Amino acid sequence: MPSASHKYLTLFVAEASEHLATLQSELVRLEQEPPAAPLWDAIFRRMHSVKGSAATLGFSRIVDIAHAAENLIARLKGKEGKIERAEVDLLFAATDALVKEIVKLDKKEEDESTITLVDRLAKAAQALPDPALTAARPAPPPPVPPVADPSLPRLDVAVVLSKTCAAPGARAMIVQRKLKAMGTLLELEPTPAQLMQQKGGARITALLATLTATDEVREALVALPEVDHVEVRMAPAARPPEEGPPPPPVPVVSPPQAAMREKTPMPGRSLTPAPMEPGELRPEPTVRVRAEALDQLLDQAADVMHGIARLRDAAKRLPEPAAARLEAEIDRLRRTARELHGRVMSARLTPFSSLTERLPRAVRDLAHRLNKTIELDVQGADVELDRTVIEALGDPLSHLVRNAADHGLEDPETRKRAGKPGRGKLTLSARRERDKVFVEVQDDGRGMDAAALRRKAVKSAAMTKEAADALSDDAAYELAFLPGVSTRDDATEVSGRGVGLDAVQRKVESLGGKVSIRSTPGKGTTFVLELPLSLSMANLLLVQVGGEIYGVPLHRVLLTTDYDLSARGGEGFEARSLVVMGELVRAYGLAKLFGLPSLAPPGPRPFVVMEVDGLRFAISVDRLVGQEESVLKPLFPPLDRVRGLAGITVLGNGRPLLVLDPRGLAELCGIHDPLKPAPAAKGAA
Amino acid sequence: MPKRVLIVDDALFMRNTLRDIFSAAGFTVAGEADDGVQAVNLFRELKPDLVTMDIVMPYKSGIDATREIVQLDPNAVVVMCSALGQESLVMEAIEAGATDFIVKPFRGEDVLAVVKKVLGE
Numbered sequence: 057m058p059s060a061s062h063k064y065l066t067l068f069v070a071e072a073s074e075h076l077a078t079l080q081s082e083l084v085r086l087e088q089e090p091p092a093a094p095l096w097d098a099i100f101r102r103m104h105s106v107k108g109s110a111a112t113l114g115f116s117r118i119v120d121i122a123h124a125a126e127n128l129i130a131r132l133k134g135k136e137g138k139i140e141r142a143e144v145d146l147l148f149a150a151t152d153a154l155v156k157e158i159v160k161l162d163k164k165e166e167d168e169s170t171i172t173l174v175d176r177l178a179k180a181a182q183a184l185p186d187p188a189l190t191a192a193r194p195a196p197p198p199p200v201p202p203v204a205d206p207s208l209p210r211l212d213v214a215v216v217l218s219k220t221c222a223a224p225g226a227r228a229m230i231v232q233r234k235l236k237a238m239g240t241l242l243e244l245e246p247t248p249a250q251l252m253q254q255k256g257g258a259r260i261t262a263l264l265a266t267l268t269a270t271d272e273v274r275e276a277l278v279a280l281p282e283v284d285h286v287e288v289r290m291a292p293a294a295r296p297p298e299e300g301p302p303p304p305p306v307p308v309v310s311p312p313q314a315a316m317r318e319k320t321p322m323p324g325r326s327l328t329p330a331p332m333e334p335g336e337l338r339p340e341p342t343v344r345v346r347a348e349a350l351d352q353l354l355d356q357a358a359d360v361m362h363g364i365a366r367l368r369d370a371a372k373r374l375p376e377p378a379a380a381r382l383e384a385e386i387d388r389l390r391r392t393a394r395e396l397h398g399r400v401m402s403a404r405l406t407p408f409s410s411l412t413e414r415l416p417r418a419v420r421d422l423a424h425r426l427n428k429t430i431e432l433d434v435q436g437a438d439v440e441l442d443r444t445v446i447e448a449l450g451d452p453l454s455h456l457v458r459n460a461a462d463h464g465l466e467d468p469e470t471r472k473r474a475g476k477p478g479r480g481k482l483t484l485s486a487r488r489e490r491d492k493v494f495v496e497v498q499d500d501g502r503g504m505d506a507a508a509l510r511r512k513a514v515k516s517a518a519m520t521k522e523a524a525d526a527l528s529d530d531a532a533y534e535l536a537f538l539p540g541v542s543t544r545d546d547a548t549e550v551s552g553r554g555v556g557l558d559a560v561q562r563k564v565e566s567l568g569g570k571v572s573i574r575s576t577p578g579k580g581t582t583f584v585l586e587l588p589l590s591l592s593m594a595n596l597l598l599v600q601v602g603g604e605i606y607g608v609p610l611h612r613v614l615l616t617t618d619y620d621l622s623a624r625g626g627e628g629f630e631a632r633s634l635v636v637m638g639e640l641v642r643a644y645g646l647a648k649l650f651g652l653p654s655l656a657p658p659g660p661r662p663f664v665v666m667e668v669d670g671l672r673f674a675i676s677v678d679r680l681v682g683q684e685e686s687v688l689k690p691l692f693p694p695l696d697r698v699r700g701l702a703g704i705t706v707l708g709n710g711r712p713l714l715v716l717d718p719r720g721l722a723e724l725c726g727i728h729d730p731l732k733p734a735p736a737a738k739g740a741a
Numbered sequence: 742m743p744k745r746v747l748i749v750d751d752a753l754f755m756r757n758t759l760r761d762i763f764s765a766a767g768f769t770v771a772g773e774a775d776d777g778v779q780a781v782n783l784f785r786e787l788k789p790d791l792v793t794m795d796i797v798m799p800y801k802s803g804i805d806a807t808r809e810i811v812q813l814d815p816n817a818v819v820v821m822c823s824a825l826g827q828e829s830l831v832m833e834a835i836e837a838g839a840t841d842f843i844v845k846p847f848r849g850e851d852v853l854a855v856v857k858k859v860l861g862e
Binding site for chain 2: 223226281
């Protein structure tokens with residue numbers, strides 16, 4: 057009875073999906089390294105966990121697949137020698153099928169392919185020895201004939217187990233233990249081991265030497281779960297005690313390690329956690345929190361900071377001695393709020409591995425499709441980034457990996473001709489430097505073709521031939537980020553055409569990061585993504601243009617000044633210049649850039665002078681509104697496609713505020729490109 | 742006084758399901774652990790009347806945890822929660838001192854039937 061309405065269904069789906077995602081990368085590791093017991097144990101445990109929860113929900117297809125896969129895993133673990141590709145493929149197929157099942161849990165009809173897959177898994181498992189039968193079977197009771205005082209009464213006992221009993225062997229063991237607790241158990245038939253893996257309804261008979269009354273024995277047995285019926289009566293005649301040589305001393309042997317048990321040292325007696333072997337550190341206790349709850353917490357922490365900012369403003373209007381005292385308190389409060397905000401931020405940090413988990417599987421499949429052999433190396437899996445950054449990075453990263461596998465790495469023959477190993481290497485790494493995280497996607501392939509990129513850029517009318525020829529090779533590589541420029545003419549099934557590196561760049565920049573390329577012909581290409589460790593509090597200068605308010609990150613603002621350009625160019629000026637600290641700086645109108653009406657009367661206007669990469673430029677606005685400290689969040693589609701916007705934030709009054717991206721603005725203005733006139737405004741906000 | 746139960750399972754889904762079953766039957770869920778190490782520590786701390794113990798868990802299996810719990814308190818009542826096809830592990834757990842067991846998938850009444858019997862109710 058599949059209970060699709062079970063209240064924990066979503067929880068099951070979340071947990072199972074997580075297990076299956078990790079399972080995929082663990083399966084890839086099976087092929088890469090000689091698999092060690094802990095890896096097998098982890099794989100087994102995930103499959104097992106999915107099975108157990110699914111069984112409780114009554115999802116029999118999931119249980120069937122997971123159970124068959126689990127059996128195969130248990131046997132593969134015991135197998136000596138190399139794991140066959142076909143076997144791993146089968147486990148992948150099982151994982152895929154489970155993912156599919158979990159995605160559409162409400163589908164009712166029995167799936168033909170499930171039956172076939174379960175069959176294939178079972179066949180593969182049958183071909184291997186059962187570790188439970190060879191090694192891990194529970195130690196049978198030592199074959200020491202029990203000896204009982206001949207004067208004790210003998211009881212004949214019969215116990216009928218209930219038909220629904222799912223583990224009669226285990227149940228028989230409980231019965232056996234109960235009997236032993238009441239006297240000397242002389243016989244037990246069938247033994248627990250004989251009852252293993254049989255269906256319920258078994259009848260167990262025993263001969264017990266005891267002083268305990270028959271009724272008492274019966275009651276003790278009836279009290280056991282899954283016992284339907286009990287008969288106890290005095291045996292017809294006491295049997296003679298068993299004669300024989302004294303039992304050999306039985307060495308104390310701990311029961312064999314179960315197939316899926318992890319090696320863990322015994323804990324100390326103290327209350328402190330058990331000492332662990334190196335490399336087997338137990339993480340601090342954790343709780344699972346809905347991601348959304350963390351988002352809300354962050355929003356509220358930001359709200360508190362906004363409230364404090366407003367309090368500060370209000371305090372300024374108080375008469376002096378009171379104002380100073382209140383401001384001191386507010387400052388204290390602000391420090392606490394900042395700390396709170398920081399803590400929420402760090403709670404949102406997610407390891408890089410959550411991004412790379414799925415990649416080994418993807419690369420493996422890609423390599424097979426492309427007829428290449430690719431080794432994927434992930435470094436810095438434990439480097440942490442903000443959850444929002446991690447989520448936004450998924451697509452760009454898989455795009456870069458696909459790109460590297462498809463275009464960067466050559467096929468094995470080409471590689472060998474070039475004197476390289478046939479197997480291409482793809483390295484994905486994350487490392488932290490102060491408040492930045494660098495993510496690199498590196499291949500040892502053919503490298504980029506600067507000349508081809510220049511031709512393409514000219515062909516797509518992105519720049520003139522002169523401008524293209526003037527670029528250094530390193531600068532030419534960056535042309536790959538221009539829309540419509542790709543180094544190869546053939547669109548492939550894998551990378552396709554269309555969604556290009558420009559999308560990657562846009563995404564990374566919307567996170568407040570940047571992306572660059574290093575490439576050496578014949579040696580390979582590296583994409584470097586420089587990302588903020590977390591979304592930080594940004595000090596914003598609020599400016600108004602055409603009835604809209606925008607935020608400008610203050611760390612990019614050099615100064616603000618009033619200037620009257622209308623005397624020189626009138627309304628609609630595009631690029632004039634003004635003098636800032638004795639230097640001529642180009643000036644642009646924000647209204648014009650964003651296609652907004654300017655509401656400011658003619659005459660002097662405020663200009664915000666910004667600096668990007670050492671280049672200064674000024675943007676005119678209608679009015680300077682004020683200053684605010686705020687949490688910057690990345691833009692969501694389609695706003696993330698708008699050049700010149702860095703993110704969004706919510707003001708203290710609850711209104712959303714778009715935050716400008718000075719680098720994007722500089723590009724929009726064309727200040728980097730002295731060869732072209734400033735372009736007209738592109739996409740409107 | 743309501744009986745106090747410690748629920749041990751690495752799947753939050755299973756823990757929640759068991760918690761609902763026990764709460765509805767008037768038990769107090771004294772604690773929850775998601776691995777064997779935590780289970781032993783919580784047992785020591787909480788001294789529950791009953792432990793439900795998953796078998797396959799990270800860091801320390803339910804069998805090892807049961808063995809340690811029974812060493813701490815020979816009268817501890819530990820009910821193993823096993824999945825189908827784990828009979829040999831259940832038997833190993835019984836040897837290690839588990840009081841009884843239930844096999845997944847279980848219904849609430851199955852769990853309570855076993856639990857009430859082992860608690861002598």
